[in-house]
Amino acid sequence: MQKQAIFQSKLLPYALVAPQLAIVLIFFYWPALQAVIQSFLLQDAFGLSTSFVWFENYVELFKDPAYFAAVVRTFFFSFAIAISSLSFALLLAVMADKPLRGSMLYRTLLIWPYAVAPPVVGVLWIFMLHPSLGVISRYLRAAGVDWNPLLDGNQAAGLIILAAAWKQISYNFLFFLAGLQAIPKSVFEAAAIDGARPMRRFWTVTFPLLSPTIFFLLVVNIVYAFFDTFGIIDTMTRGGPGTSTVTLVYKVYSDGLLGGNLGSSAAQSVVLMIMVIVLTGIQFRFVERKVTY
Amino acid sequence: MALRHFGAAAAVALTVGLGASPALAVTEIQWWHAMTGANNDVIVKLASDFNASQTDYKVIPTYKGNYPDTMNAGIAAFRAGNAPHIMQVFEVGTATMMAATGAVKPVYKLMAETGEKFDPKAYLPAITGYYSTSKGEMLSFPFNSSSTVMWINLDELKKANVEIPKTWPEVFEAGKKLKAAGHDTCGFSGSWITWVNLEQLSAWHNVPLASKANGLDGFDTVLEFNGPLQVKHLENLVELQKTKVYDYAGRTNTGEGRFTSGECPIYLTSSAFFGNVKAQAKFNFTAVPMPYYPDAKGAPQNSIIGGASLWVMGGKPADDYKGVAKFLTFLSDTDRQVYIHKASGYLPITKAAYAKAKADGFYKDQPYLETPLLELTNKEPTENSRGLRLGNMVQLRDVWSEEIEQALAGKKTAKQALDAAVERGNTMLRQFEKTAVK
Secondary structure, eight states, rough: OOOOOOSSSHHHHHHHHHHHHHEEEIIIIIIHHHHHHTTTTTEESSSOOOOEEETTHHHHHOOOOOHHHHHHHHHHOOOOOOOHHHHHHHHHHHTTTSOOHHHHHHHHHHGHHHHHHHHHHHHHHHHHHOTTTTHHHHHHHHTTTTTTTTTOOHHHHHHHHHHHHHHHHHHHHHHHHHHHHHHHHHHHHHHHEEEEEHHIIIIIIIIHHHHHHHHHHHHHHHHHHHHTTTHHHHTTTTTTTTTTTTOOHHHHHIIIITTTOOOOOOOOHHHHHHHHHHHOOOOOOHHHSSOOO | OOOHHHHHHHHHHHHHHHHGGGGOOEEEEEEEEEEHHHHHHHHHHHHHHHHOSSSEEEEEEEOOOSSHHHHHHHHHHHTOOOOEEEEEEEEGHHHHHHHHHHTEOOHHHHHHTTTTTGGGGGGGGGHHHGEEEEOOOOOOOEEEEEEEEEEEEEHHHHHHHHOOOOOOHHHHHHHHHHHHHTTOOSSSSSSSIIIIIIIIHHHHTTSSSHOOOOOOOOTTOBBBOSSSHHHHHHHHHHHHHHHSSOOOOSSSSSGHHHHHHSOOOOEEEEEGGOOOOOOOOHHEEEOOOBBBBBSSSSSOOOOOOOOOEEOOOSSHHHHHHHHHHHHHHHHHOOHHHHHHHHHHHHOBBOOOOOHHHHHHHHHHHHGGGTTHHHHTTTTTTOOOTTTTOTTTTHHHHHHHHHHHHHHHHTSHHHHHHHHHHHHHHHHHHHHHHSSSOO
């Protein structure tokens, strides 16, 4: 197959990519640049007094033990969310992959939650698990569990992880199902003829063949947990109790918009940007090569 | 930059286009607010009444989300060069707004420049004090004010054979009795943990929350609420949290359903909770003044307000300001204040309106509507009870809540938590002082 296209004019290719470039420049590079500039400034909320302070915002940030606590917490949340939602989605996908009556219906129903916006997810879980409003919390209390995520940081963290992971299951399920269906049936049959039991077949045949999908989803889920859990946290706990659900993105928001400290907020988002660049770099550079295809 | 110019050009084009209509003579005044439900209806009625009363100006109210959202929308609009004329800002945003010299037009200046009749003495000092300079110059116009009161479920108290408590020790005893009578998840509770248990508690007992008259006299204020009274109070709450005689109900007012559902028979929160109580409570209720510690000298002092005020934004044409000034005069009218008071449950801001509501017999059937006014005017305000003005207040409250939550969860002692809240808060105040316009 010939991959190289031949353009008569030298300008035409540029003209063709121009709309995309314009979008990237306006919606990514421009705000990113603004954030970098802002991170060197000390400014009041209204933008009336501005002074250039070099790296002071960064120095203050790295001196702040609360910031490091948020870094550790964010990584913990990300892995907990990614691993729980990936494993549950994989289980569901393997089950739904079997020839079942009405499997289309199951699959459609399993994909639905992905269409729900994060704040709505937060509200739904609040209704189920809020200490005084929640339906489930009533049963938990009746069962003797001292359920109070308003004061118990671990319970609140668990709540966020549960809601965020639940939301992501559908997306993962979709990819796993597609991945499973892409595995040729003959491989399973050969393994079955060799006498491998279902569990063994899963771990030695399905799992390795799914590894590209798993790896792709792992990165997507971690990035999701990093950024898109904001809506859930904001509606469910607002970072509390204590600081037990303040993630890096929530801190950017609360310091910048609630606290009016735009310089620090910008510095934090620059750090966050660097983290994501590094994450993506690792993905392409090292790990992707080691995945068995 | 190019985009911003394009936006401005488009806006100009649009205005010119609209200006061609016969309504050319009418000056529009944009009013951004954060009121929903019945209170939104009050705002809409006020605007349309004003618009009907004259032909030169047209006030256009726009709902911009909750308090922080409205304030952030206003700040963003100001940065983009198209702020509204009037913006409703909650009380904790006061320091941020007044620090923004140039972005706002102080009300006393507006009234003087436009030659509008304005007597600062006509207003209730307990309310306007919060929004005035230390010299008594009114910076923003108080719109909806409330104070903390203690809501009581009369039926449940009667059932448990409990008198309405007046002091904190009595509240604790009442909570224990109520718990024994079947309220085993909540004897008493409250909303706005820091507003009720730090800010109001300090004012009510005439102890400082922060130096420099709680920040009213300058941005170089230092937090001081880790004193013996506040520590003792938090210790009491921590102790009672263990048995759920007291049960924490969250940082904001999301726990208020616990009162109307009957779960918590004693509940401290804003007097503006009245609308919901009236609509939802299926029991006899009342609201009484906040409890106090009888061994504290001079307690109770007076309470401070909550709620929001109207800020006039800077940089508008003189003619627009004339309309804004006329609108503020319109709002100050005695009958109108009485109407707002009756329709929303928020407090009247002028002395005349308070007197008229009283004379009308408004408080005879509903004495609990006067409770916040009695608290606010209980004594002549002192340095500790005039109000508070701390920068970054929204986030300060979050930080204080974080520490109080740690104490209630048993991770820190009350003293450690308040010490940490003071220390972290002071760091934020210094940050604010650095960025504030001098």
